[in-house]
Amino acid sequence: MSIKKISKEELSQLVSTLIASGDRVEGVQAKDDKFAFGPLTSADDLRLDYDVTLLSPRKYVLPPVESLMTFEVGGRYQSEYDTEKLTLIGVHPYDMIALNQIDQVFSQDEVDNHYTTRRKNMTLIACDVVTPSENVFASSMGTATVSEGYDILLTDIGDAYVADAPTEKGQALLCNAADATAEDLAKRQAVQERNQSDLNRHPLNCKIEDLPQLLEKAYDHPVWEEKAASCFSCGSCNQVCPTCYCFNVQDDVSWDLKSGTRSRAWDGCLLENFANVAGDHNFRKKRNDRFRHRLYRKGKYVPEKLGIGTACVGCGRCITACVPGIANPVDIYNTLLNDIKL
Amino acid sequence: MSKPRVAIFDFACCEGCQLQIVNLEEEILDLLGVVDVVEWREAMSEQSEAYDIAIIEGSITRPEDEERIKDIRSKASILIALGACASIGGVNKLKNNFDLNDVKKCVYGDAADMPHLETAMTKAVDEVVKVDFKIQGCPVEHDELTYVLRSLLIGKTPEIPDYPVCVECKAKGNICRWEYSEQCLGPITRAGCGARCPSANNRCFGCRGYVDNPNVDAAKDVFEKYGLTVEDLKSRMVLFGSKQGPTL
Ligand code: SF4
Ligand code: SF4
Ligand code: SF4
Ligand code: SF4
Ligand code: SF4
Numbered sequence: 001m002s003i004k005k006i007s008k009e010e011l012s013q014l015v016s017t018l019i020a021s022g023d024r025v026e027g028v029q030a031k032d033d034k035f036a037f038g039p040l041t042s043a044d045d046l047r048l049d050y051d052v053t054l055l056s057p058r059k060y061v062l063p064p065v066e067s068l069m070t071f072e073v074g075g076r077y078q079s080e081y082d083t084e085k086l087t088l089i090g091v092h093p094y095d096m097i098a099l100n101q102i103d104q105v106f107s108q109d110e111v112d113n114h115y116t117t118r119r120k121n122m123t124l125i126a127c128d129v130v131t132p133s134e135n136v137f138a139s140s141m142g143t144a145t146v147s148e149g150y151d152i153l154l155t156d157i158g159d160a161y162v163a164d165a166p167t168e169k170g171q172a173l174l175c176n177a178a179d180a181t182a183e184d185l186a187k188r189q190a191v192q193e194r195n196q197s198d199l200n201r202h203p204l205n206c207k208i209e210d211l212p213q214l215l216e217k218a219y220d221h222p223v224w225e226e227k228a229a230s231c232f233s234c235g236s237c238n239q240v241c242p243t244c245y246c247f248n249v250q251d252d253v254s255w256d257l258k259s260g261t262r263s264r265a266w267d268g269c270l271l272e273n274f275a276n277v278a279g280d281h282n283f284r285k286k287r288n289d290r291f292r293h294r295l296y297r298k299g300k301y302v303p304e305k306l307g308i309g310t311a312c313v314g315c316g317r318c319i320t321a322c323v324p325g326i327a328n329p330v331d332i333y334n335t336l337l338n339d340i341k342l
Numbered sequence: 343m344s345k346p347r348v349a350i351f352d353f354a355c356c357e358g359c360q361l362q363i364v365n366l367e368e369e370i371l372d373l374l375g376v377v378d379v380v381e382w383r384e385a386m387s388e389q390s391e392a393y394d395i396a397i398i399e400g401s402i403t404r405p406e407d408e409e410r411i412k413d414i415r416s417k418a419s420i421l422i423a424l425g426a427c428a429s430i431g432g433v434n435k436l437k438n439n440f441d442l443n444d445v446k447k448c449v450y451g452d453a454a455d456m457p458h459l460e461t462a463m464t465k466a467v468d469e470v471v472k473v474d475f476k477i478q479g480c481p482v483e484h485d486e487l488t489y490v491l492r493s494l495l496i497g498k499t500p501e502i503p504d505y506p507v508c509v510e511c512k513a514k515g516n517i518c519r520w521e522y523s524e525q526c527l528g529p530i531t532r533a534g535c536g537a538r539c540p541s542a543n544n545r546c547f548g549c550r551g552y553v554d555n556p557n558v559d560a561a562k563d564v565f566e567k568y569g570l571t572v573e574d575l576k577s578r579m580v581l582f583g584s585k586q587g588p589t590l
Binding site (some may be wrong): 065129229235241253254266272273 | 509513561575
């Protein structure tokens with residue numbers, strides 16, 4: 001299908017229709033002086049001009065807490081799946097790329113059916129960035145624009161949106177829209193080119209492909225110890241990160257002491273007991289080991305495992321979330337680049 | 343199989359945590375379906391000589407309390423400290439920052455010298471006897487209390503959070519109080535309350551005590567970064583952090 005154009009009024013009507021259908025619709029809205037994804041009850045609340053959301057849309061594919069199964073102690077169990085239809089509106093390109101990464105993680109090797117079931121029932125409407133956030137550096141990470149994963153990608157060209165719908169789900173929503181003109185497409189390209197250079201509050205001094213090689217030589221660099229000295233091990237940098245996907249599994253029984261629920265909740269590699277295993281052995285006991293681990297995950301381990309450019313998509317959320325102000329990945333990579341020859 | 347015998351005792355406290363047990367409402371019947379409560383001053387007159395689980399509320403503030411808690415310990419297989427007073431000393435530890443004679447005069451005035459008003463430095467229960475599990479909070483959370491009891495009843499070690507309040511706060515999508523320069527103690531305070539205070543737009547004042555390994559140096563750095571002093575940090579930590587684990 002060719003690329004479409006819809007007026008702001010038409011988008012508003014489309015969102016109203018979705019809400020009226022009774023299906024679950026969530027989108028970006030103001031939350032005090034910030035923005036957050038939440039249930040949409042009116043199309044007027046949707047804010048596609050937002051800078052960044054407090055939490056990333058990861059919370060929809062991997063909720064903070066979810067029930068995996070119910071069981072009888074010593075008896076049968078029953079897996080639980082979330083099959084609710086959900087339309088999510090307003091995913092920025094860097095977050096879309098993060099979702100694509102987590103999709104890859106949960107569908108390779110042992111497929112996680114809880115994840116894939118929920119994901120299949122989602123319709124994703126992404127949008128190009130209108131307002132850069134205070135800490136975004138997506139331009140440095142090659143994540144300022146996105147070319148796959150969404151059902152619709154909206155680009156604000158002033159009086160209207162250019163709407164690209166590569167999937168059937170997306171096309172069904174845009175069936176009444178007019179085709180975009182060459183002029184509209186030129187405007188869209190201008191927006192995307194601007195974002196590819198301007199979403200860059202913290203410029204990285206190397207190419208992302210160089211990060212694995214840089215980190216290969218950086219394991220014993222003093223920066224880990226220096227920064228980790230003021231680390232609370234609070235895990236906020238993990239919790240807000242769109243590409244962090246670790247979880248912990250816990251059981252609880254009801255008062256009959258027989259029937260129970262197994263659930264999983266977000267975990268984070270910065271937390272003290274994250275690497276605590278059977279026998280009370282913690283293989284990343286020291287603060288700086290945990291602090292270093294996250295930056296290795298983002299710049300080396302995950303990219304190498306998934307065959308992707310980088311597992312930090314430059315959303316800048318960890319920079320804002322870290323109370324002592326030590327979590328900025330670019331800060332650390334650039335410090336290493338000053339000292340280490342590639 | 344006979345039901346485990348549970349006894350509930352109070353020491354220096356406001357009895358707010360016992361009230362949380364009363365407040366379980368329907369769940370209290372579920373609880374009574376699986377345990378035998380053999381002693382509970384707030385709710386019954388019987389006393390018992392042996393119990394499987396002793397639940398202790400309140401902190402130890404007098405010499406005779408030390409003897410009493412040792413006696414309870416000797417009769418219990420599992421001893422649980424319930425709430426901030428029992429687990430960390432709680433608000434009662436504030437008095438440890440002052441001369442005890444001044445404290446007595448301030449509270450009791452002319453009657454301060456009466457023999458029954460003798461007092462000692464406040465101790466958390468584990469400063470006197472071994473504590474098997476601590477349920478934190480001022481007051482404790484229903485869900486954590488019942489989860490711990492159910493876990494013990496099926497012979498499973500309950501998982502009590504050793505991560506900071508920030509984890510639960512972030513999961514809720516709250517705006518960090520530090521963004522408004524409010525001195526939230528969440529990064530060094532043990533989670534489990536679902537980040538109650540930040541979720542209601544207040545800073546955390548640390549009622550659940552510290553995580554096992556709080557980075558107090560980092561807290562000092564942060565206070566300095568925000569143009570505050572170590573004295574400011576101390577004043578924030580004094581309510582629940584007095585003479586508790588790491589002090590400044
Ligand atoms: S590491 Fe930080 S900047 Fe990078 S994706 Fe995660 S939260 Fe965003
Ligand atoms: S947010 Fe900052 S203080 Fe907290 S764990 Fe991450 S790096 Fe450490
Ligand atoms: S912990 Fe708090 S609520 Fe519980 S008894 Fe002590 S002061 Fe009261
Ligand atoms: S408001 Fe407090 S508990 Fe919440 S993230 Fe900020 S410091 Fe942590
Ligand atoms: S947020 Fe802090 S002060 Fe409030 S209930 Fe939780 S631990 Fe206590």
